[in-house]
Amino acid sequence: MVVASSFEEAVSLIKDRLDIVDTISQYVVLKKSGANYWGICPFHNDKHPSMSVSPSKGIYKCFSCGAGGDALNFLIKIQNREFKEVVMELAEKYGIELPKKFTPSDENKTQRESMLKACKKAAQFYNLQLKTAKDSNKAMTYLKSREITAEIIDSFSLGWAPNHYDSLYNELKKEFKDEILEKAGLILKSNKGGWIDRFRNRIIIPIQNENGDYTAFGARAVDEGQNPKYLNSSDSLIYNKSKTLFGLYTAKDAIKENDSVIIMEGYFDVITAQSHGVRNAVASCGTALTPEHVKMLSRYTKSRKIYLSFDTDTAGITATKRGSEVIKETLATLGDVKQFDESHISGASDNKYACEIRVVSPPQGKDPDEFIRTMGGEAFNEHVKSAPLLIDFLLNNVLRERINAKTPQEKAALVSKVIEILKDVNNKVIQTEYVKMIASVMEVNENAILRELKQRENTYFGGHLPQIQKNSVTNSSQFEIKAQKNLLSVFISDGGYRNYANLNMLLPENIIHDETLIIVKNTIDKLISTVNNVRELIKNLYTEFIEDDNLTKILTDLVDMSEAFSELSSEELEQAVRENIYRLNRCYTEHEAEQLRQHYRQVNDDDMEALKVQMQLRDRIKLRTGDK
Numbered sequence: 001m002v003v004a005s006s007f008e009e010a011v012s013l014i015k016d017r018l019d020i021v022d023t024i025s026q027y028v029v030l031k032k033s034g035a036n037y038w039g040i041c042p043f044h045n046d047k048h049p050s051m052s053v054s055p056s057k058g059i060y061k062c063f064s065c066g067a068g069g070d071a072l073n074f075l076i077k078i079q080n081r082e083f084k085e086v087v088m089e090l091a092e093k094y095g096i097e098l099p100k101k102f103t104p105s106d107e108n109k110t111q112r113e114s115m116l117k118a119c120k121k122a123a124q125f126y127n128l129q130l131k132t133a134k135d136s137n138k139a140m141t142y143l144k145s146r147e148i149t150a151e152i153i154d155s156f157s158l159g160w161a162p163n164h165y166d167s168l169y170n171e172l173k174k175e176f177k178d179e180i181l182e183k184a185g186l187i188l189k190s191n192k193g194g195w196i197d198r199f200r201n202r203i204i205i206p207i208q209n210e211n212g213d214y215t216a217f218g219a220r221a222v223d224e225g226q227n228p229k230y231l232n233s234s235d236s237l238i239y240n241k242s243k244t245l246f247g248l249y250t251a252k253d254a255i256k257e258n259d260s261v262i263i264m265e266g267y268f269d270v271i272t273a274q275s276h277g278v279r280n281a282v283a284s285c286g287t288a289l290t291p292e293h294v295k296m297l298s299r300y301t302k303s304r305k306i307y308l309s310f311d312t313d314t315a316g317i318t319a320t321k322r323g324s325e326v327i328k329e330t331l332a333t334l335g336d337v338k339q340f341d342e343s344h345i346s347g348a349s350d351n352k353y354a355c356e357i358r359v360v361s362p363p364q365g366k367d368p369d370e371f372i373r374t375m376g377g378e379a380f381n382e383h384v385k386s387a388p389l390l391i392d393f394l395l396n397n398v399l400r401e402r403i404n405a406k407t408p409q410e411k412a413a414l415v416s417k418v419i420e421i422l423k424d425v426n427n428k429v430i431q432t433e434y435v436k437m438i439a440s441v442m443e444v445n446e447n448a449i450l451r452e453l454k455q456r457e458n459t460y461f462g463g464h465l466p467q468i469q470k471n472s473v474t475n476s477s478q479f480e481i482k483a484q485k486n487l488l489s490v491f492i493s494d495g496g497y498r499n500y501a502n503l504n505m506l507l508p509e510n511i512i513h514d515e516t517l518i519i520v521k522n523t524i525d526k527l528i529s530t531v532n533n534v535r536e537l538i539k540n541l542y543t544e545f546i547e548d549d550n551l552t553k554i555l556t557d558l559v560d561m562s563e564a565f566s567e568l569s570s571e572e573l574e575q576a577v578r579e580n581i582y583r584l585n586r587c588y589t590e591h592e593a594e595q596l597r598q599h600y601r602q603v604n605d606d607d608m609e610a611l612k613v614q615m616q617l618r619d620r621i622k623l624r625t626g627d628k
Ligand SMILES: [Zn+2]
Pocket: 041, 042, 043, 044, 046, 051, 062, 063, 064, 065, 066, 067
């Protein structure tokens, strides 16, 4: 066991043990070519090997989508996990003991543990009350009406919170401090100053986290007029509802096996589904689907095949649309995905990733829970197999209205709804096929739809005009950024590191203009005295930037560019720095002169301002010619 004295040291020790080629080979087939390895980039829809891996520099870089970094960065990105989480796991794997202050503090740890224990005890208590309490009959009647058997009650630890003020509190106070019970959301302070149970006269649905610990509760009303219908635990030290999915603990093996997940709306949908053999079903806990939920699920389903099975009423359709937006937006920012037809994802462009969203909506307007109870889990699974793609589901919903669209105006209104859906389809062949189909179903001219679609895309999406303008504005500064990067890369070359102080003295103030590059330079300055060689410098820079994708990419560019300076003597390096500075200065002067020229064009001749600008411009030009 190696003991790390600081978190940074632990990261550094881990990085020493992580081989870039071994690490990436676990996910990507690499082929050696020259000094580097090449493979298909897992972070974009890649068909040719555009990702290079350099064992000597310890970095990877995709020349197509720009992804890049070191081995640890690759792991975090491809596993889509938190930096600290990955470090903790690797530390354990390599036998590195993390410093105390980094592992959760003892006090916090014991508090968490006590809270988890209290929740487990509470779940057991409620479960027992369901079977024994005098007033649990109405709970049993309700559960029977939903065909929840004794077996299901036990496998989900369903329970009953009696209609007393303090039955749970009286039981748990023997073992736990009031503070713990309050923090776990089990008790509340009463008006009189004592403690009362938070859940009373309700059916209890215990919620487990990914590891199977009980962390929270959903509580359903049983009496007519009892509000709210569902009372849920608030967030706590052990529970975050935007990161918790009901049923995930029991569903995760099935999700992996099926490589797909079914997202439902409520606790009872999932309970019924899982207990009838629809084992890969989960639901959010009294909240809309969040990006965190989607990220969690994408860890279990490699191909990101997600079925939405919400209620079939209008609210359910709205939830389906919103949920699918969250899924698409979240998945578009992640890597590591098996590719499906890109048209399944909205706005999919070269560097966004595909996923497959389908909508399970059983016929006869039944909710999943009701459908499974009447038709069985097998029938539901059959429906899942033939579930339409999100786009087909949405189109069908619109096309259903066509019977009421008789006049040209009504038809046009319907077409514009169709266009709202079709504009997201990137693949033009698929898009045209849909147009053909819709034209014939709606008895509308196909070309008219295509024209409307094109117009919609130009107005909102293609955005060709503003894009070109934006590019031409940034073009000159693109060059400046390249020159600044070039200059910075000298400093992280081997010789640059050794002559750091000397080379640094050559730099005029403010020569680095770009805000992100200033951060990089300042971080190099900060780290330079703490490292022994350039490799260590680069390693620590990656650690500093680990949670910032953009900085990591830029650093990778710099490391890549630094290669050009690796063989130079200190005199040659100095010369390189001077040259870069000279070029940059010329860039800046030219830029400024251009700005002055533009300004000059805008002012009137008889204006005093004009004279001033004219003189400034003359000075600038003089300065430039004098420079040579
Ligand atoms: Zn890539």
